[in-house]
Amino acid sequence: MASGDLERGGSNGKNRANNYYQSSSTGPYYLESTEKQWTSWLVPMFVVANVAVFVVVMYINNCPKKNLGFDGSCVAKFLGRLSFQPLKENPLFGPSSNTLENLGALEWNKVVHGSQGWRLITCIWLHAGVIHLLANMLSLVFIGIRLEQQFGFVRVGLIYLLSGFGGSILSSLFIQRNISVGASGALFGLLGAMLSELLTNWTIYTNKATALITLVVIIAINLAVGILPRVDNFAHIGGFLSGFLLGFVLLLRPQFGWVQREHLPAVKSKHKAYQYVFWVIAVVLLIVGFTVGLVMLFRGENGNDHCSWCHYLSCVPTSKWQCGKE
Numbered sequence: 001m002a003s004g005d006l007e008r009g010g011s012n013g014k015n016r017a018n019n020y021y022q023s024s025s026t027g028p029y030y031l032e033s034t035e036k037q038w039t040s041w042l043v044p045m046f047v048v049a050n051v052a053v054f055v056v057v058m059y060i061n062n063c064p065k066k067n068l069g070f071d072g073s074c075v076a077k078f079l080g081r082l083s084f085q086p087l088k089e090n091p092l093f094g095p096s097s098n099t100l101e102n103l104g105a106l107e108w109n110k111v112v113h114g115s116q117g118w119r120l121i122t123c124i125w126l127h128a129g130v131i132h133l134l135a136n137m138l139s140l141v142f143i144g145i146r147l148e149q150q151f152g153f154v155r156v157g158l159i160y161l162l163s164g165f166g167g168s169i170l171s172s173l174f175i176q177r178n179i180s181v182g183a184s185g186a187l188f189g190l191l192g193a194m195l196s197e198l199l200t201n202w203t204i205y206t207n208k209a210t211a212l213i214t215l216v217v218i219i220a221i222n223l224a225v226g227i228l229p230r231v232d233n234f235a236h237i238g239g240f241l242s243g244f245l246l247g248f249v250l251l252l253r254p255q256f257g258w259v260q261r262e263h264l265p266a267v268k269s270k271h272k273a274y275q276y277v278f279w280v281i282a283v284v285l286l287i288v289g290f291t292v293g294l295v296m297l298f299r300g301e302n303g304n305d306h307c308s309w310c311h312y313l314s315c316v317p318t319s320k321w322q323c324g325k326e
Helices: 042-061 077-082 097-102 108-112 119-125 130-151 153-174 184-200 208-225 233-250 273-298
Strands: none
Touching (some): 042 119, 042 130, 042 153, 108 119, 108 153, 108 273, 119 153, 184 233, 208 233
């Protein structure tokens, strides 16, 4: 990992960095008394799995043996072969970009021309360093546990994985000269699902306006971070859009009164009409979006050729920094 690279290999690398500002006010639900609450176990397992993968990556990286010393000596040498690459090479306290690439980081050329589509998934489980890992796992705990408690492990697990996959597809379409790792696309998917869940279950919310404004501000701040250099905002955007649409499909709640409908005979339908409309539109958009994205990717197309201004979504040049070519 070259100097200044916070998450991607190469000096022009992009970061799936994130700063997930959390607030309990984003989910002021009114829950009917008989609604089931789930025990969260999948999200903690995801955290354990990510930490375990990072330890394995650092063991394979073996800085004391493989570091040639051009960028300095290994950091935290007392950890032995788990010690980190020199800070000049990787300021996030992690492995080299070569190690990440060998172990499944997202790399456009290998995905398209090397028939290694599995990298669209494996990159989600890799992290560039301890700081990167901690930021993502804390965000996953704050966002994921609440969602899993309310909707169960199947739906939250699907949103997490499919959003990460969607983020990888969009990242590959627009950023093709660097490697990428990180769970940020999946985490943005959970944020997107929180927003669509609020919208599709609007009638059972209390403090609706406050909840919506708070959640929109949180999402906007996190997406705004993505315009900084070396941050892979395309993974963020792809994950967010995937999760937003998946939320309409997977996170529907019955309308108020359905659980106790024997006492409220006027409630004859489990869901309101607009919820079904959102569901159909979201399913169509998901199928079209994933299909078009995968076809374009494996045809070797560059998204920037079809959108001349889209590169500004991932980096906006200023007098303080420049944006490298994608």
